[in-house]
Amino acid sequence: MERLGGFEARPRLAVGVSGGADSLGLALLAQRWAAARGGALLALIVDHGLRAESAAEAARVGGWLQARGIPHAILRWEGEKPATGIQAAARAARHRLLAERCRDEGILHLALAHHRDDQAETVLLRFARGSGIDGLAGMAPVRAAGAVRVIRPLLDLPRDRLAATCRAFGQDWIEDPSNRNPLFARARLRAAGEALAAEGLDPLRLADVARRAARARNALESATAALLAEAAEIHPEGWLRLDPKPLLEAPEEIALRALVRCIAATGGAPYPPKDEAAERLYGEIGGGMFQGRTLGGCRILPRRGRLVIAREPVGVTERLSLTPGGEVWWDRRFAVRLAAGQGGAVTVAKLGRDGWRTALAAGPDSGRIGLPEPVRETLPALWDGNGLAAVPHLGFSRPGFTLSAVALHAPEAVLCGPAFPVVSDRVGII
Numbered sequence: 001m002e003r004l005g006g007f008e009a010r011p012r013l014a015v016g017v018s019g020g021a022d023s024l025g026l027a028l029l030a031q032r033w034a035a036a037r038g039g040a041l042l043a044l045i046v047d048h049g050l051r052a053e054s055a056a057e058a059a060r061v062g063g064w065l066q067a068r069g070i071p072h073a074i075l076r077w078e079g080e081k082p083a084t085g086i087q088a089a090a091r092a093a094r095h096r097l098l099a100e101r102c103r104d105e106g107i108l109h110l111a112l113a114h115h116r117d118d119q120a121e122t123v124l125l126r127f128a129r130g131s132g133i134d135g136l137a138g139m140a141p142v143r144a145a146g147a148v149r150v151i152r153p154l155l156d157l158p159r160d161r162l163a164a165t166c167r168a169f170g171q172d173w174i175e176d177p178s179n180r181n182p183l184f185a186r187a188r189l190r191a192a193g194e195a196l197a198a199e200g201l202d203p204l205r206l207a208d209v210a211r212r213a214a215r216a217r218n219a220l221e222s223a224t225a226a227l228l229a230e231a232a233e234i235h236p237e238g239w240l241r242l243d244p245k246p247l248l249e250a251p252e253e254i255a256l257r258a259l260v261r262c263i264a265a266t267g268g269a270p271y272p273p274k275d276e277a278a279e280r281l282y283g284e285i286g287g288g289m290f291q292g293r294t295l296g297g298c299r300i301l302p303r304r305g306r307l308v309i310a311r312e313p314v315g316v317t318e319r320l321s322l323t324p325g326g327e328v329w330w331d332r333r334f335a336v337r338l339a340a341g342q343g344g345a346v347t348v349a350k351l352g353r354d355g356w357r358t359a360l361a362a363g364p365d366s367g368r369i370g371l372p373e374p375v376r377e378t379l380p381a382l383w384d385g386n387g388l389a390a391v392p393h394l395g396f397s398r399p400g401f402t403l404s405a406v407a408l409h410a411p412e413a414v415l416c417g418p419a420f421p422v423v424s425d426r427v428g429i430i
Contacts, residue, residue: 001033004142004151006109011039013109013151014102016046016094017072019061019174025162026113026154028169031070043072044101046094050081057174064171075101102148114139114152117159120206123213132275134420137217138210141421146410158203214422223250224257225416232262237393238333238409239310239375240266241303248286256282260296264413266309267297268332272413299374313377316350322382324403334380335410336392341403346389351381358388359396380407 001007015030017023027043034041043065047058058074065072075097082089102110119138126135143150154162166173227250233241242262247255256278264272273281273296281300284290285307292301297315301308311333320328325340330348338346351359356376371379382390382405390397392407 001030001151001153004153006142006149007037008039008108009037011037011109012042012105012107013039013111014042014044014098014105014107015111016098016113017043017061017065018113019045019057020113021163021166021173022115022118022154022159023113024061024064024171024173025165025169026111027065027070028068028171029165030111031068041070042105042107043070044098045072045074046077046097047074048077048090048093050086050090061174068171073101099146099148103146108147108149109151110148111151111153113154113162115154115157115159115162116207117203119155119210120203123206123210133213133216133220136209136213137420138207138214140214142418144414144417146412156207211422214420218419218422220253220257221416221419223254224261225419227254227258228261228416231258232415234415235375236409237371237375237379238266238411239308239372240415242307242309244285244305244307252282261413261415262309263296263298263300265411265415266311266333267295268311268315268411269297270332270412272296301372301374303372308372310372310374311378313350313352313374316378319347319349321345322348329410330380330407331378333409333411335408336380336382337406337408338382339404343401343403344384346382346384348380349383350377351379351388351391352377355381355388355391359391359394362398363394363396 007013011034013030013034015023015027017027027041031041045058045061047054049055062072062074077090077093077097098110102108122138123136126138129135139152139155141152141155163173227246231243231246233243235241240262242259247258250258256275259282260272260278263278272278277295281293281295284293290302290307292299294300294312297312298309299312301310311331316331318331320330320336322328322336322338323345324338324343327335327337328348330336331350336348353376379391379393381388382392384401386398388396388398389401390403390405392405397404
């Protein structure tokens with residue numbers, strides 16, 4: 001935990017607990033660590049509702065934690081479940097529920113119990129899917145995820161050590177049957193573990209692959225951040241201006257990474273553009289006759305020797321209800337908050353062309369702030385039964401609408417951040 005750094009003097013943290021030996025072992029260790037520093041631990045159990053016995057298992061795990069004086073909460077995945085891709089959907093729901101509860105509790109650190117064997121499986125899965133350096137680096141021991149910091153303090157420890165930890169505490173655990181279900185790729189990899197190890201692909205060797213790939217990724221991300229610091233100009237309305245000169249002078253790998261980061265941070269898409277599409281765009285920009293194109297939910301346009309990268313208006317379709325005193329994350333790009341006060345719910349949706357004209361007619365100064373055309377249409381706006389109520393970025397509020405609102409640019413994919421951390425069983429987490 002010390003190697004992960006970034007804890008307050010009296011640390012409060014949450015631990016995701018599935019009921020397996022790994023997560024229960026982490027909860028037991030984390031409780032002791034936090035208590036020794038005057039801090040506190042909250043265990044979070046997610047009941048996915050995918051098996052008939054899941055609720056009883058969650059209650060059983062909660063009982064174990066309660067007996068050890070560990071506060072806990074059971075979070076349930078409500079609503080319809082998808083017919084396909086259930087593991088990916090369950091993982092996304094789990095991460096969302098855990099992060100939301102951490103935010104509600106004011107907890108900054110969410111500890112997950114992924115260990116060296118999990119890291120090895122991740123590397124194998126990504127290798128099978130043709131991943132490059134980024135994928136082969138595996139899971140990060142520290143990752144910023146909005147309002148919470150996800151930490152994985154066990155990545156350099158094998159699964160057996162955690163089972164031994166539970167036994168040393170006299171703690172029983174639950175075996176998830178899906179871990180042996182051949183329908184799932186990770187279960188098939190576990191079943192083939194001995195054969196893979198005989199060929200040299202044991203968890204230790206695969207973790208070493210992740211360490212080396214992470215070291216390379218770390219260097220590439222640092223170089224990409226330096227290029228973006230020189231070339232990118234970020235605007236609070238959710239767009240950016242990019243200088244193509246340093247982009248084209250940089251090594252191609254670094255330039256491509258910078259370009260993809262700009263698109264991911266601006267477009268709001270769940271996944272970055274594919275390598276081939278990014279390479280094609282880069283070639284067009286370098287060709288000298290670039291006329292603009294759409295990629296990754298963005299419009300990329302040449303303007304006065306620069307590139308404007310803005311959200312594509314046609315892709316902005318989300319409409320979210322927002323009540324006074326509430327906050328929503330809209331279009332995967334903006335945290336929109338409405339002050340408490342008298343009034344009903346409003347709808348957060350894009351401003352659009354008609355909305356821009358309305359705001360411009362009410363306050364002509366709005367037209368002089370120099371926003372590119374696609375940016376104007378994709379600004380977050382508040383609407384009610386009487387039409388356009390407010391546009392935070394323009395300082396526009398309809399006469400009679402008394403609630404103030406703010407819209408902060410908060411994309412899921414950040415332009416750049418801390419370099420990818422490296423895990424090593426020899427020197428720990430760097």
